[in-house]
Amino acid sequence: MRQRPRGDSRGILDPGHLLREVRFRRHLPAESLRPWVEHYWLIDWAVRTPFEQRVVPHPAVNVVFQRNGDGPESGEVAGVGNDLFRITINGTGRVCGVQFRPGGFHPFWQRPVNELTGRRVPLPAGRLAVPDRMVCASDDDERCRALDTLLTAWRPEPEPAAEEAVRLAEAIRTDRTVRRVDDFAARHDVSVRRLQRLFLEYVGVGPKWVIRRYRLQEAVEQAAGGPLSWADLAADLGYSDQAHLVRDFTAVAGVSPAAYARSVR
Structure with a gap:
C-alpha cells in the first residue's frame, strides 16, 4: 500500500504549463479507503487569461466536486474516458477530485462500471448522497476529511x-x-x-x-x-x-x- 501519492504527471499534456497556471496537488485518503482509492487531487486557480488543459484519461473512475468563483458547488461521477479530456480554465475556481484505483469503484457503485464508461453523470442521490456541506470550501486538510467522510459513508465492502x-x-x-x-x-x-x-x-x-x-x-x-x-x-x-x-x-x-x-x- 502506498505511503505517499504518485508524483508523476502521467496523462497530463504539457504538465509544466498546468503547474504554472494552477495549484495542483495530491493527497492520500484515509488508510481504510486506500484499497480502492488512488488519491485525492485538488486544484485551485485564479487566472486572467483562459487556457485549455488536455488530459489523456487513466483507466479509472473519478468523483469530482467543482466550484467556479462564488457559484454553487457541483458533484459528478466521471467514468473512464475514451477520448482526450479537455477543459477550459478561466477566472477563479476549485476542484476536489477522487481518483479511484482501476477496479476500485465497484464496491461503491455496486453495478457494472462499464455503464459509466465515456460518461459524466451527476453524483446520484440516495446511497451515493451529495454531502450536506461544500467539499471545496476550505483548506486541504478539511477537504480531504470531507472526502474521507463522504466515501466512508458509502460503506464499501471488500469484494x-x-x-x-x-x-x-x-x-x-x-x-x-x-x-x-x-x-x-x-x-x-x-x-x-x-x-x-x-x-x-x-x-x-x-x-x-x-x-x-x-x-x-x-x-x-x-x-x-x-x-x-x-x-x-x-x-x-x-x-x-x-x-x-x-x-x-x-x-x-x-x-x-x-x-x-x-x-x-
Missing part, C-alpha cells in the same frame, strides 16, 4: 473480484513488459475470456485498452522529458513499428508525437 481487478490493473501499469492480453492472462493463470469480463465489469474497459492506454501515457510522459528515438520507444512499448505508435499517439493526444514534443519545449 474479491474487485480486489483481483485492482491487482491486475496495477500489474499492467507498473510492468512495461506487459504488451499482449493472452501473455498477461497466462502469466496470471486466468483465461482471456474471464480477464475480459472482469475488466469490463470492474474497471470499465477491456484489458487490451488498459495496456495500450498505460503505454501511451508513458509515451506522452517521455515526449515531454526531452529528445528521444521514437523508433526505440515504439519497440520498448511493444509496438510493431514507429508508425503504429505515431497513429495511436495522434489519435489519443490530438497531435503527433513530434509536434507535441516541440510544443512542450
Whole structure:
C-alpha cells in the first residue's frame, strides 16, 4: 500500500504549463479507503487569461466536486474516458477530485462500471448522497476529511473480484513488459475470456485498452522529458513499428508525437 501519492504527471499534456497556471496537488485518503482509492487531487486557480488543459484519461473512475468563483458547488461521477479530456480554465475556481484505483469503484457503485464508461453523470442521490456541506470550501486538510467522510459513508465492502481487478490493473501499469492480453492472462493463470469480463465489469474497459492506454501515457510522459528515438520507444512499448505508435499517439493526444514534443519545449 502506498505511503505517499504518485508524483508523476502521467496523462497530463504539457504538465509544466498546468503547474504554472494552477495549484495542483495530491493527497492520500484515509488508510481504510486506500484499497480502492488512488488519491485525492485538488486544484485551485485564479487566472486572467483562459487556457485549455488536455488530459489523456487513466483507466479509472473519478468523483469530482467543482466550484467556479462564488457559484454553487457541483458533484459528478466521471467514468473512464475514451477520448482526450479537455477543459477550459478561466477566472477563479476549485476542484476536489477522487481518483479511484482501476477496479476500485465497484464496491461503491455496486453495478457494472462499464455503464459509466465515456460518461459524466451527476453524483446520484440516495446511497451515493451529495454531502450536506461544500467539499471545496476550505483548506486541504478539511477537504480531504470531507472526502474521507463522504466515501466512508458509502460503506464499501471488500469484494474479491474487485480486489483481483485492482491487482491486475496495477500489474499492467507498473510492468512495461506487459504488451499482449493472452501473455498477461497466462502469466496470471486466468483465461482471456474471464480477464475480459472482469475488466469490463470492474474497471470499465477491456484489458487490451488498459495496456495500450498505460503505454501511451508513458509515451506522452517521455515526449515531454526531452529528445528521444521514437523508433526505440515504439519497440520498448511493444509496438510493431514507429508508425503504429505515431497513429495511436495522434489519435489519443490530438497531435503527433513530434509536434507535441516541440510544443512542450
